[in-house]
Amino acid sequence: MRLLPKEEDSDDSLYGAVPLPLIQRDHATSTHGSEGGSHSWEGTRNQHLAAFLAGLGALCAGAVQGWTAPALPYLLHEAGAGTNYTAGAPAPISADQASWVGAIAALGGLAGALPAGHLADTLGRRAVLLLLSLPFALAWLLVVAFPVTVPALYASRFVAGVAMGAVTVVVPIYNEEIAEDRLRGPLGIYLDLMVTVGILWSYAVGAAVPYVWLAALCGLLPLLFAAAFWRAPESPVFLASRDRWDEAEKALRWLRGSRSLDDQAVKGELVRLHLSVAGVRRHLGLSRLSALRDTARSFYLGSPAGKAAFVVTGLMVVQQLTFINAFLFYTEDIFRGIAGASVSPLTSTVVVGVVQCLATAASFLLVQVCGRRPLLLASALVIALSVGTLAVDLAAAGEGAGPAGWLPLACLCVCMVAYSLGLGPLPWLMMAELAPVEHKGLISSLAVFVNWVLVFAVTFAFNGLVALLGAAATYGGICAACLMGTLFVYLVVPETRGKSREEIQDGLRFRPLVLACRS
Template structure:
């Protein structure tokens, strides 16, 4: 049945204020959009803490680092499962996320994620010496929030932001995830296992306390026939001196689809029944899957999950904890720069630069690891692992780290965004599971140099993929993006 939009009561005629010109970077009238996006991304800080926790925790669980808090002990195989439990449950929780966001709303769905995050951290923190199963359970529970989070946040941010700041707002996801990494790296360097784990509960609690006051997506409200609420939300986001009527009318038109055809293509099954290989939706979805694939095969989550261990084994002059904190800070600065430049430079250029420089850095790291493991004197080059990873993480942030998530929301037609985002995040978490579970074992069996060389090869192929397949979406409307992909309407 076609969604009916409730009629609005006509407001008294007032002079129409003129919209300020676009494209001038940060403007104070847009501070509410930035605020709502940043507070939504506090949930992503919780994701970053969950992902980065293994870096300081695994040396304790493996017995490689003394700890007086009675933490459980784990073998290499068991430790790999501690890492893998989170992406394992995230795979399954990501699948229904699009449908949940469409039914409950982006805001309510995001707020609900605080519960599994907090419960998971309590389970992990209170696991004692012979209760490794509680660590597994806690990581599985946290994964139930991690999967949907990276579906809900890009969707919410893309729908509340004006076109001219869409890139900057979308780039907050990677930046806030890195803040979560730094938080847990720093706590893990100075506090016992119990305390740096327990204090991680503070992040989801802070998220609920702040994001609770933010509005729902106007597009979602219109899709549910709640036009008056949508107008109020849009008015708050744009400011009282901004003429929201043209944008409101465009949003209203975008949810009033011709019923039979739009509903048939809205689901994956319906799409497959219609000539899928000529569909704009399939083209967009293929690009999104490609970006997700190369994001993960660059090795990013291996470096985040095992940062302390990697630096300890690389022969760096600095301790693993200090090196991990430094890489996190540089990663954050690069993400901040990306949020400023992404709407000025363009998506394709940043993706190409990211993959090309990552290829060089990972190749250098592979060569160093080979020489170090072969017994060559690498003392004069002990600075290289940290330097290579700093440059790698910086370029990852300005390219695949920042752009993959919000290009998922940019490229997909509105009618397909729910299932497509869920499927893409599910695919991403499958790759995260495989890499974080198997890479530590592969590094021990075939050597770090082989693993880093493989990552470098994937980054090189990513350059070709971006050059051939990825369109430039900077400053374009949804209609213009879909026209480039084949002409479907959103």
């Protein structure tokens, strides 16, 4: 049954195949409505299941991020590296090489992020995610085959980084496009939740098994991802943008749990899809040069696309100026370097991973109850306070007053909780929410590219800053950056909770950028 007109139909017949009353009550019978399968338990379950399966790709990325915490102490043969430490043997890598092992994945992230949006727009969200299981598996195979060979470690981290960068572009787009408006917040959390689970996987497994076995067990994750995600549906938005309406309707019915061929809610959502992807289909009909000019004209700062790009890129900058990735990559080193800490570095690392997972899981509920802006504001402010407290404590220790043994772990746990409730998951969610459909791939790629540039910068610079300025001054600078980030969120970031794609775009179109927070 064809609900929508062919591409060659005239504008006068745009709704010729759709009953007029259905169009008039579009908002009432689409993703906000309760007719048909729109609010069914089965539809809710199917959307969460699809988002979870896509999130397994983020699980693979998290394992890559967390691997350095247990692996680098082994590679450096540092005392206290637990079961991974081989006493008396020469260290396979130097401290400088260890910094590159930690940071080079971010360079791969840069290379993976830029083309990911275009590939997702060309091949489809599902197809790109399935293909990304290959570089993840190859990266771990290199570590297993050449466990202490520096060039192989560099290659492994770069290849894994390419896959990480692409995953962080495509998963948020996929999860936003399969979600009803009422579920967009919770489904948008899956990316960060699964990344934290993957980080905890590396922390916990690395504390229990030898170094090579850690890589081998991490290598099973992309195989699990490919097998599980194989039967997941393609994004209905992508299918609609390619005029594959029968497939889009089939995917949408499954995602909404609809068993009726005459479900008015699904029909209404298909009508809205037709309107929202009209710009995409027009763009596809242009020549390459004309398409480039059209895109350039759409990105002035006062346009919805320009405002969306500015807001999401700013959120990525604020996110990374918390230096959270440096904390994750060097968790054991941080605790090993804090004199007076009474909890072992290995135990502290696992505790931090558990706390981060639990806090991210809690954001499932809070993002719907509290909204995006309040969580972002509270997150940035609490991180500033916790890191500032640690800076004051370390400064006092430098003057002869020993730090409280539990305080470093407590401060870092508070920082992780605050990050996981706001600045961790919400920039990724809002990246997919704010970007117009026709520019979603490009805006997402640019924002994630900036994110990975900063991941590389903070990861590579963290140890050098601590050595140059001291831990207290470094953490004090992070505190100041978080306070500036709080101001950015207050002035610029709009609230998107409970709004449809059309309402979000109207807010970007008709409100001044700095007053967007009032919408």
